[in-house]
Amino acid sequence: MSRRSSSASMLVAGMFIAGGCGGAESARVDILAASSYTDVAEPLEALLEEELGLDVEFSFGSSGSFLEQIRQGAPAAVVITADSATMQRMSDAGLVDSVVSIATNELVIVAADTAAGRGIESVTDLGSSDVLVVLCASSAPCGAATDALLGGIDLDVDAASREPNVRATLTKVRLGEADAAIVYRTDALASPELRAVPIARVDNVQVISQAAAVVGREDAARVLEVFTEPAAMAILAKAGFGSP
Structure with missing residues (x-):
């Protein structure tokens, strides 16, 4: 074997060993959430990362703007709206599926x-x-x-x-x-x-918060499953959200 061939073989072997020992980075999942979820994002991120081994990132805004954001290519895999009417518009537009109710307010x-x-x-x-x-x-x-x-x-x-x-x-x-x-x-x-x-309950308006998978995005279904489990429900209840 020539010295050049031997060096090339060693380089390839070294790259293989380095790749095998370094470990793959966790997949990132972006969640677009209603601004009312700001204070529960940190514990929910920790729960999701522990349960799923994913790198979870929340971003916040008005639910009313989410439909256009997703149409324009926002990277979110999961979207959480503050009400069901907003989620229905996104569902009707074919942008989301697997909708689940996760809380009330x-x-x-x-x-x-x-x-x-x-x-x-x-x-x-x-x-x-x-x-x-x-x-x-x-x-x-x-x-x-x-x-x-x-x-x-x-x-x-x-x-x-x-x-x-x-x-x-x-x-x-x-x-x-x-x-x-x-x-x-x-x-x-x-x-x-x-x-x-x-505000008197007889006059008040209850809203139902929902989460859904953005069509075509990986790992979204796994996130939704965790949202419906007792640990996530406990985090939401502690922040004042009601059961769906």
Whole structure:
């Protein structure tokens, strides 16, 4: 054997040994989730990575924007919406399948420690011109639920702004830029510095959060299976989500 052939053989053998000893990197799975899942992402990531051996990454936004994001090629393998209506639109468009309901949520008021905020005792107080209120945009699930709530009790609220998602709406109150907002119960629990004012159950609107596999993406079905197991349900319950 020539010296060149011998060197080439050793190089190939070395590459084989290095590849065999180095181990393969974990496959990455991207999850596009409603912003109300921000505070449970870390424990859910840890659970999924432990159970499945995957590298899991969450990204957040308004569920109302997910259909267009997936159409434009967002890398998500799994999508989690805050409500079932949004998921139905994606399903009708043929973008997702294997839809499962994973949690429920409901609306509450968060009030700041301002003169107007301290006076809020019920949802009808938001109709006062003295209260600076922010709401979710109607295109977001939290906004659609808010519109249904206010329409059901025939209450006109002159919102100072309509924010793109529930977290942006909550942030306005946290920063002192509004006296009150209507958000999900889970968001109120994540912001103990704000006073939560419950909305009467007879008037309230419950939303059903769903997860689905983006068509053609690997490992999505495995993620959905974990979401329906007791460990994931316990994480969601601790954050204030209800059972589906």
